[in-house]
Amino acid sequence: MFKFLWKDHPDGESAFTLIEVMTAVTILAIMATVAFTVVFGAVKRSRHIDRRVELSTEAASIVSLMVDDVRGAFRRQGVVPVFEGTDGFNAEDPADSISFLTTAILPVNPELPAGGVGEVEYSVMEGESGKLLLLRREQNPAEAPYDEGGVSIEVTDRLKSLDITYSDGEDWFDNWDTESAAEHEAGKLPRQVRVELVLENGDLTVTHHGSVAPVMAVGR
Secondary structure, three states: OOOEOOOOOOOOOOOEOHHHHHHHHHHHHHHHHHHHHHHHHHHHHHHHHHHHHHHHHHHHHHHHHHHHHHHOEOOOOOOOOOEEEEOOEEOOEEEOEEEEEEOOOOOOOOOOOOOOOEEEEEEEEEOOOOOEEEEEEEEOOOOOOOOOOOEEEEEEEEEEEEEEEEEOOOOEEOOEEOOOOOOOOOOOOOOEEEEEEEEEEOOEEEEEEEEEOOHHHOOO
């Protein structure tokens, strides 16, 4: 038990002076502050890493789904080879859309059958909360007209930008339309498609890239 006595106390007992006690308390307070700062910083960094990992995993999964869909892009003589990629913007950020027939149907909706030729469309819109949404519409099997029907789902509400570009084997383009009269795209699938997806969560953003060569475009 501390005794706030002078060292030369007449009883001869050793004791702490008030200055010594205050010094000890100050040191303890400093040590506690440092310990709290270290622990708080570690927790904050851990949460930041967890958020980044979660966002990166989500971005990778979305790009993987898009790449798988585009890989099976469908083209056959006598059938309208629908493949349309449109360049769009939300403010200054890319907000592209893409619609195509594909044999690589992996329905997100378990009630839809797998296999055959289906239509897939990815589009961007602003949600009621002001967040940018990435939507995936799927029509399986595909039925004309190819720009409506099917089932739409919200892929993510963390979208910041979506940039899709197309190559004819030599040049890259921001748009692609198989029904166009332009020589490089008329009735043709792009030889390669690149996707750049950026997701955001608060002050955190992650970017994920994907590239795919549609199987039916190779060797044409």
